[in-house]
Amino acid sequence: MTTFFERLAARSNAVDSLVCVGLDPDFRRHAVQEVAPFLRDIIAATSEYAACYKPNLAFFEQWGIPGLRALELVLDAIPAGIPVIGDGKRGDIGSTAEAYARALFEVWNFDAVTVNPYLGRDATEPYLTYRERGVFVLCRNSNPGAEDFQSLTLATGEQVFERVAATAAGWGPNVGLVVGATAPAELRRVTELVPATPLLVPGVGTQGGSAADVVAAAGYRPGRVIVNASRSILYAGEGSGADGAAAEAARALRDALRAARDAG
Amino acid sequence: MTTFFERLAARSNAVDSLVCVGLDPDFRRHAVQEVAPFLRDIIAATSEYAACYKPNLAFFEQWGIPGLRALELVLDAIPAGIPVIGDGKRGDIGSTAEAYARALFEVWNFDAVTVNPYLGRDATEPYLTYRERGVFVLCRNSNPGAEDFQSLTLATGEQVFERVAATAAGWGPNVGLVVGATAPAELRRVTELVPATPLLVPGVGTQGGSAADVVAAAGYRPGRVIVNASRSILYAGEGSGADGAAAEAARALRDALRAARDAG
Numbered sequence: 001m002t003t004f005f006e007r008l009a010a011r012s013n014a015v016d017s018l019v020c021v022g023l024d025p026d027f028r029r030h031a032v033q034e035v036a037p038f039l040r041d042i043i044a045a046t047s048e049y050a051a052c053y054k055p056n057l058a059f060f061e062q063w064g065i066p067g068l069r070a071l072e073l074v075l076d077a078i079p080a081g082i083p084v085i086g087d088g089k090r091g092d093i094g095s096t097a098e099a100y101a102r103a104l105f106e107v108w109n110f111d112a113v114t115v116n117p118y119l120g121r122d123a124t125e126p127y128l129t130y131r132e133r134g135v136f137v138l139c140r141n142s143n144p145g146a147e148d149f150q151s152l153t154l155a156t157g158e159q160v161f162e163r164v165a166a167t168a169a170g171w172g173p174n175v176g177l178v179v180g181a182t183a184p185a186e187l188r189r190v191t192e193l194v195p196a197t198p199l200l201v202p203g204v205g206t207q208g209g210s211a212a213d214v215v216a217a218a219g220y221r222p223g224r225v226i227v228n229a230s231r232s233i234l235y236a237g238e239g240s241g242a243d244g245a246a247a248e249a250a251r252a253l254r255d256a257l258r259a260a261r262d263a264g
Numbered sequence: 265m266t267t268f269f270e271r272l273a274a275r276s277n278a279v280d281s282l283v284c285v286g287l288d289p290d291f292r293r294h295a296v297q298e299v300a301p302f303l304r305d306i307i308a309a310t311s312e313y314a315a316c317y318k319p320n321l322a323f324f325e326q327w328g329i330p331g332l333r334a335l336e337l338v339l340d341a342i343p344a345g346i347p348v349i350g351d352g353k354r355g356d357i358g359s360t361a362e363a364y365a366r367a368l369f370e371v372w373n374f375d376a377v378t379v380n381p382y383l384g385r386d387a388t389e390p391y392l393t394y395r396e397r398g399v400f401v402l403c404r405n406s407n408p409g410a411e412d413f414q415s416l417t418l419a420t421g422e423q424v425f426e427r428v429a430a431t432a433a434g435w436g437p438n439v440g441l442v443v444g445a446t447a448p449a450e451l452r453r454v455t456e457l458v459p460a461t462p463l464l465v466p467g468v469g470t471q472g473g474s475a476a477d478v479v480a481a482a483g484y485r486p487g488r489v490i491v492n493a494s495r496s497i498l499y500a501g502e503g504s505g506a507d508g509a510a511a512e513a514a515r516a517l518r519d520a521l522r523a524a525r526d527a528g
Contacts (some may be wrong), residue, residue, distance in 0.1 A: 099291065147384065
């Protein structure tokens with residue numbers, strides 16, 4: 001049995017890339033029947049730069065069942081050997097989490113998922129029992145509102161996201177954490193706290209995080225750090241050749257991460 | 265425009281019931297093609313006791329797209345005038361939350377939803393803009409792991425769930441909170457902190473919470489307190505007449521809540 005993080009490391013090393021391409025189709029730009037052809041072209045254009053792909057379920061669910069049919073076609077188009085993270089950020093009590101884990105790992109066959117820590121360990125346990133899959137626990141998100149609760153200071157002096165990092169990292173060997181590139185100080189702090197725990201880092205590109213900041217904070221570590229960009233790759237070609245521009249944007253992110261490593 | 269909480273109060277008063285019937289079909293008990301017929305029978309048997317229904321999306325997603333087809337049939341079987349809460353506990357950054365809100369309110373047409381607060385206000389805002397719908401924010405869940413993070417003490421002396429209650433209650437007039445019946449002291453505390461905010465209270469029945477404790481802690485307040493039971497109603501008839509037993513279980517919960525009011 002190879003684990004998700006072993007497979008991710010193998011792919012990331014093979015293409016020397018930390019890039020995760022987020023597959024998040026915009027409702028305003030596409031009719032549902034255009035989604036699968038659009039994303040198949042994106043995948044074909046970006047796969048040589050991709051350590052992994054990450055469809056966010058919301059962007060398929062927004063079209064209802066036809067959107068999920070499109071997701072089926074999109075997953076079929078991802079080349080074997082490139083891991084796929086199902087970004088659903090689910091979080092529910094244990095018996096319900098079993099059902100979500102069944103949906104995500106057995107129906108959709110994702111290699112890894114994202115989950116929300118607010119309901120605690122027993123709400124995460126059902127995902128962790130799939131030992132060969134990966135489970136990225138939300139820690140410090142990339143949006144402004146992440147500060148509302150994640151940055152609160154506990155009586156111990158820790159911030160909530162620090163406690164989540166330290167606690168969740170102990171839940172199992174297949175746990176990673178989600179920490180946004182828009183919060184480089186927090187990314188550095190999580191890297192110090194739990195240096196062996198893999199990190200999924202969203203928020204570069206449209207959201208404003210920089211590749212250089214990510215590598216400075218978390219290092220260039222294939223299989224241990226992946227950096228997601230979605231809109232800035234998918235819609236790089238607005239008004240011009242879409243696939244060529246997406247390929248260029250993915251390559252540019254890969255190269256910016258490499259350059260940050262080489263400068264470090 | 266009537267709001268969700270006005271519609272909930274009207275229904276709850278009309279049947280003098282605080283009961284929310286959770287529609288959570290068990291993967292081990294049903295093949296997917298049995299789900300809609302089973303739940304249609306449950307709805308027919310329990311509707312006179314139901315202030316609202318609450319399908320949890322996980323229990324349909326676990327069968328993939330065929331499970332969501334069953335959900336369509338189930339929703340069609342719920343009588344007009346009975347509000348329906350889509351329990352998905354979604355939580356994602358603002359642009360993604362817009363997509364989830366579109367899925368839940370426009371595709372599925374739920375009257376209300378449950379959402380996770382971990383990503384903060386901007387992650388909840390897209391749901392709140394649907395002013396005639398309800399948004400129940402997770403506050404203190406009913407599972408043992410809820411203590412892992414929700415019960416942490418902040419530097420201010422508050423516990424995390426208290427801060428979530430006080431903060432989220434201010435996000436809009438269509439906000440409610442989820443507080444589990446398994447934590448009656450916390451339920452009482454939230455009721456004191458934000459007495460005008462509606463509460464969705466899961467965890468009676470199989471999970472061990474009692475109707476009397478809920479009414480003692482939160483009061484008997486139609487449109488302001490609803491008490492969910494799922495498995496203890498749906499599977500009350502194991503080995504005997506399923507519909508009759510489900511009706512009996514729903515009626516018993518309704519009556520136990522009334523009795524607690526009358527004894528109070």
